[in-house]
Amino acid sequence: MAENNRNIRKEIDTKLNDPVLRGALARFAEQYPVARLKAYENVEDVDGLRNSFKAMKVDVVEHLEEIADKFEASVKARGAHFYRAKDGAALKEYLNKVCKENNVKRIIKSKSMATEEIHLNEYLKEEGYHVMETDMGEWIISIAGHKPSHMVMPAIHLSKEQCAEYFSKELGRKIEPVIYDMIQTARKNLRSEFIEADMGITGANFGIAENGAIGLVTNEGNARLATTMPRVHVVVIGYEKLIRNTQDAAKILRLLPRNGTGQRMTSYMTMVDGATPIIHKKDGQWVEEDRVCHVILLDNGRLEAAKDPVLKEVYHCVRCASCLNVCPVYTLVGGHVYGHIYAGGVGAILTALLHSMGDFEKINELCIGCRKCVEICPGKMAIPDLIDELRARNVKQKGLPFMVSAVFENVLSSRKVFHTLLRAASLAQKPFTSGKMIRHLPLFFAGLSKDRSLPAVAETPLRDRMANLVKKNKPNAKKRIAFFSGCNTDFVFPDTGENAIKVLQDLGYEVVFPEDQSCCGKPIIGMGDRETAKNVAIRNIEAFEEAKPDYIISTCPTCTETWHKTYVELFADDPKWKDRVEKIAHKVREFTSFVAADYEKLGRLNPTKGNEKVTYHDSCHMRRGLGVHEQPRKLLEAAPGYEFVEMHNCDKCCGMAGAFGVKYVELSMPILKDKIKNIQESGATTVAVACPACMMQIGGGLDKQAQGIKVKHVADILAENLK
Amino acid sequence: MKKVCTNWAATFTSDLVSAKYWNEFKQNATNAAAEIHEVNSWAEAQAKVLELIAEQKATKICGVGHEENAEVAKIYETISGLEGVTLHTDKFEIAEHAEQSHVGISCAEFHIAETGSVCVDTKSFEARVTSMLPEMHIVFLNKNHGVNTVEDAFKIISPVFTSGHMGFITGPSRTADIERVLTIGVHGPGRFVIIAIDETNGGAA
Numbered sequence: 001m002a003e004n005n006r007n008i009r010k011e012i013d014t015k016l017n018d019p020v021l022r023g024a025l026a027r028f029a030e031q032y033p034v035a036r037l038k039a040y041e042n043v044e045d046v047d048g049l050r051n052s053f054k055a056m057k058v059d060v061v062e063h064l065e066e067i068a069d070k071f072e073a074s075v076k077a078r079g080a081h082f083y084r085a086k087d088g089a090a091l092k093e094y095l096n097k098v099c100k101e102n103n104v105k106r107i108i109k110s111k112s113m114a115t116e117e118i119h120l121n122e123y124l125k126e127e128g129y130h131v132m133e134t135d136m137g138e139w140i141i142s143i144a145g146h147k148p149s150h151m152v153m154p155a156i157h158l159s160k161e162q163c164a165e166y167f168s169k170e171l172g173r174k175i176e177p178v179i180y181d182m183i184q185t186a187r188k189n190l191r192s193e194f195i196e197a198d199m200g201i202t203g204a205n206f207g208i209a210e211n212g213a214i215g216l217v218t219n220e221g222n223a224r225l226a227t228t229m230p231r232v233h234v235v236v237i238g239y240e241k242l243i244r245n246t247q248d249a250a251k252i253l254r255l256l257p258r259n260g261t262g263q264r265m266t267s268y269m270t271m272v273d274g275a276t277p278i279i280h281k282k283d284g285q286w287v288e289e290d291r292v293c294h295v296i297l298l299d300n301g302r303l304e305a306a307k308d309p310v311l312k313e314v315y316h317c318v319r320c321a322s323c324l325n326v327c328p329v330y331t332l333v334g335g336h337v338y339g340h341i342y343a344g345g346v347g348a349i350l351t352a353l354l355h356s357m358g359d360f361e362k363i364n365e366l367c368i369g370c371r372k373c374v375e376i377c378p379g380k381m382a383i384p385d386l387i388d389e390l391r392a393r394n395v396k397q398k399g400l401p402f403m404v405s406a407v408f409e410n411v412l413s414s415r416k417v418f419h420t421l422l423r424a425a426s427l428a429q430k431p432f433t434s435g436k437m438i439r440h441l442p443l444f445f446a447g448l449s450k451d452r453s454l455p456a457v458a459e460t461p462l463r464d465r466m467a468n469l470v471k472k473n474k475p476n477a478k479k480r481i482a483f484f485s486g487c488n489t490d491f492v493f494p495d496t497g498e499n500a501i502k503v504l505q506d507l508g509y510e511v512v513f514p515e516d517q518s519c520c521g522k523p524i525i526g527m528g529d530r531e532t533a534k535n536v537a538i539r540n541i542e543a544f545e546e547a548k549p550d551y552i553i554s555t556c557p558t559c560t561e562t563w564h565k566t567y568v569e570l571f572a573d574d575p576k577w578k579d580r581v582e583k584i585a586h587k588v589r590e591f592t593s594f595v596a597a598d599y600e601k602l603g604r605l606n607p608t609k610g611n612e613k614v615t616y617h618d619s620c621h622m623r624r625g626l627g628v629h630e631q632p633r634k635l636l637e638a639a640p641g642y643e644f645v646e647m648h649n650c651d652k653c654c655g656m657a658g659a660f661g662v663k664y665v666e667l668s669m670p671i672l673k674d675k676i677k678n679i680q681e682s683g684a685t686t687v688a689v690a691c692p693a694c695m696m697q698i699g700g701g702l703d704k705q706a707q708g709i710k711v712k713h714v715a716d717i718l719a720e721n722l723k
Numbered sequence: 724m725k726k727v728c729t730n731w732a733a734t735f736t737s738d739l740v741s742a743k744y745w746n747e748f749k750q751n752a753t754n755a756a757a758e759i760h761e762v763n764s765w766a767e768a769q770a771k772v773l774e775l776i777a778e779q780k781a782t783k784i785c786g787v788g789h790e791e792n793a794e795v796a797k798i799y800e801t802i803s804g805l806e807g808v809t810l811h812t813d814k815f816e817i818a819e820h821a822e823q824s825h826v827g828i829s830c831a832e833f834h835i836a837e838t839g840s841v842c843v844d845t846k847s848f849e850a851r852v853t854s855m856l857p858e859m860h861i862v863f864l865n866k867n868h869g870v871n872t873v874e875d876a877f878k879i880i881s882p883v884f885t886s887g888h889m890g891f892i893t894g895p896s897r898t899a900d901i902e903r904v905l906t907i908g909v910h911g912p913g914r915f916v917i918i919a920i921d922e923t924n925g926g927a928a
């Protein structure tokens with residue numbers, strides 16, 4: 001497929017340098033969450049609503065065949081025709097036949113992702129039909145020759161001036177860039193298309209099995225008009241839109257407009273059921289008769305997805321596009337770089353399932369796993385997890401690129417080799433470091449340190465300090481903690497590791513450091529190499545079992561999540577390891593929440609007000625992966641010497657996200673700059689984090705962009721107040 | 724006129740439909756840019772319609788709903804008598820003239836407080852074009868026929884919707900497709916007017 005040869009780096013660059021796009025997306029990213037929340041103000045239990053919607057979808061996927069059969073029977077019983085199209089080609093052939101049978105020349109379309117997915121318009125035009133797209137945004141991009149850049153607002157990447165140019169070209173006269181006038185001009189032009197059309201093609205937001213009705217939500221009214229006038233109505237609906245009962249539609253209608261456009265309801269919600277009456281002129285006479293209606297149920301990869309134990313979750317998607325609106329990557333680059341028609345993280349998944357794995361390969365790295373989308377998705381779809389799954393399957397099938405696999409197999413899976421290399425790096429970087437940061441890198445890596453310094457690998461890693469630290473374990477300790485440092489804390493921020501251990505010792509715990517521990521394996525899992533990841537996990541698990549701890553504690557939320565969740569998943573089908581892994585994973589705790597619980601019991605969580613203003617950055621994995629956000633704040637509020645203040649967008653990703661921050665510097669930097677700006681505007685002079693990766697990214701950004709502000713791990717702040 | 728349900732009001736039950744949802748409906752509908760006029764009788768409703776016709780300088784009008792509602796039929800009689808105004812109420816005439824008409828008039832079945840929507844039964848072609856093609860769409864609504872939520876609306880719809888065409892209208896047609904600037908009046912009417920009649924105060928006179 002041609003798209004496989006895409007130079008995605010170049011495409012990203014073009015988008016980053018498009019001021020119209022950047023401006024529009026940045027404004028939208030600010031305004032959307034506010035509008036959405038306002039729309040939900042009068043829904044009592046939003047989470048309950050989402051859960052019941054999700055449960056409904058789970059039921060549909062489980063009984064998909066049965067529900068599809070029922071839908072088919074209901075449609076037919078009401079005088080409409082029904083066809084199951086296995087793919088785009090079958091659908092096109094069928095539709096062409098319908099057109100011929102009904103002597104159709106002119107077709108109007110209202111926006112439908114399913115028809116875009118199979119490039120239906122192009123086909124119909126090639127076959128000689130007059131086809132007109134009637135959604136304003138779709139119409140604009142069709143005259144511009146563009147692809148949609150957003151699933152709900154396809155022309156968001158264009159300014160009114162650019163639109164006016166395309167209008168002028170299309171209509172052959174000068175059109176001024178006045179939005180209202182342009183819309184009225186388009187309305188007039190499209191109105192005659194509706195009147196003269198022989199056929200209207202619509203999609204469907206839902207299809208009801210019990211009565212065969214389909215439902216459509218639109219604001220412009222084009223879908224309503226397409227179901228109003230033409231003498232032939234064709235519905236193209238994907239299996240994922242099916243629901244059992246009419247009542248079920250209410251759930252979709254309460255969620256979709258609010259999430260999609262921040263409205264409580266769109267201007268029009270239209271339900272069409274069977275062959276409805278129309279009045280039209282036949283041989284010069286007005287006659288009333290039932291119109292011809294064809295409902296086409298499109299498969300194109302959907303049925304296979306429904307049978308997939310993991311990927312069937314895509315059925316929870318109502319195509320509201322809110323996952324794009326909050327995605328830190330989408331809101332920087334827009335939809336075009338995602339290649340096919342579905343954009344954002346969910347776009348990567350749909351592209352893989354409905355289009356091609358080749359395209360998925362190109363774009364899967366554009367998800368940085370921040371989980372913002374999961375938090376907002378009406379169906380609570382775990383987008384980053386599905387991407388991980390697809391990635392892993394792809395790697396299993398095709399393997400990793402040679403260099404990457406060589407590194408994983410030879411370096412990361414052997415602790416000794418890996419750690420020897422890190423120690424060597426500590427020496428090699430010497431000429432470039434000042435303080436604890438690498439400010440200048442050899443030319444090749446210049447881009448990496450343009451807006452961000454990189455932290456230097458510490459001279460003495462945490463593991464080498466342990467011999468001294470364990471001496472401070474109090475006799476008669478109440479419980480034993482095995483400390484899991486993770487690579488960053490061990491080699492880059494050993495001071496933080498030391499501070500965390502001191503805090504735990506102060507609480508009366510014995511802290512030990514299993515020597516054989518190594519990288520948790522997250523980077524390997526992130527690349528989809530689950531076999532190597534399993535080997536790494538086994539070594540860590542063995543090392544920690546041997547330490548016989550009551551708890552395993554880490555100052556890195558990503559490591560914590562990996563131990564807690566991913567290890568368990570990796571061995572879920574492995575009877576030999578399953579129980580063992582679950583047992584040890586059960587002991588894993590995240591540092592700040594663990595300490596906060598003890599401090600609370602000891603009465604050490606009383607808010608204070610010191611001189612130093614401190615703000616807190618929520619790490620994605622901490623907040624949305626582990627669900628921890630109150631505890632670190634409580635610790636900071638109670639920290640003597642500090643006054644806690646919130647910053648705007650405190651839980652928005654800092655742009656590091658594992659290897660992403662290094663590989664896609666050009667994307668990572670604008671995200672970081674935004675973060676630094678929000679930190680500065682909070683008035684804080686210290687920014688606290690609870691994640692070493694965020695500490696690296698934000699610390700590097702502050703060093704280059706805002707030197708007066710310090711970054712500290714919550715553990716560092718707590719240690720300052722130990723006696 | 725063909726309808727999904729010939730008598731919606733007969734299906735309303737007091738646990739779902741009530742006058743108490745009016746205020747929230749009004750708020751949400753107004754936020755969605757619907758224009759609302761509250762009247763206490765059909766006579767007042769007629770006066771309001773005449774006012775709107777004059778304001779819109781409408782000379783061509785389509786109207787449906789008179790077969791089901793004698794009060795609406797009376798208003799149409801009055802409109803027909805207006806000088807310089809043509810009113811179409813026959814379905815074939817509506818089919819012919821709706822596109823050039825300035826105002827379309829129809830009836831809504833009930834309203835939904837949560838969203839500011841009205842539920843319309845548009846099984847017939849003439850009801851559909853009347854509500855979509857003219858620049859202004861006026862609906863008559865019984866002010867006391869309201870439900871609280873979309874869930875409740877579907878409790879009414881589910882048992883009666885077995886085939887045909889129906890839906891909700893929530894304000895005028897709109898788009899935000901150019902620079903996300905809200906623009907009213909795209910493919911459908913640019914003005915959506917609700918005349919809400921409070922029939923408890925002798926409105927049915």
Ligand code: SF4
Pocket residue numbers: 316317318319320321322323324346373376377378379380381
């Ligand atoms: S994945 Fe969720 S948020 Fe994204 S478009 Fe689908 S329903 Fe909306």
Ligand code: SF4
Pocket residue numbers: 323326327328329330344345346366367368369370371372373374383384
């Ligand atoms: S996890 Fe974050 S980066 Fe990935 S798709 Fe969701 S919002 Fe975008």
